[in-house]
Amino acid sequence: MSEELVVLRGGSRDGESTTVEEGIRRLLAVSDAPGLLDVYEANGLTEHLRGNTEPALVFVHAGQEPAEGIAPELLHPPAR
Numbered sequence: 001m002s003e004e005l006v007v008l009r010g011g012s013r014d015g016e017s018t019t020v021e022e023g024i025r026r027l028l029a030v031s032d033a034p035g036l037l038d039v040y041e042a043n044g045l046t047e048h049l050r051g052n053t054e055p056a057l058v059f060v061h062a063g064q065e066p067a068e069g070i071a072p073e074l075l076h077p078p079a080r
Helices: none
Strands: 003-009 017-021 026-030 036-047 056-066
Touching: 003 026, 003 036
Parallel strands: 003 056
Antiparallel strands: 003 017, 026 036, 036 056
């Protein structure tokens, strides 16, 4: 399966980018708030990121969820 470049907007990960498998439209990321996860959702927009030829999908901060019960390997720590 191919990957897509995404950029996160809002929340504690604002401006960070990462790649996700094609078709992913919701992302859980480790939050700065203890015990919580930042929830990001695709909003259908794209944005140019310097150094990349393809535009990045924009994922916007949609809130937070408790981290309890989420396996660590399911979390996606974005990379800049």
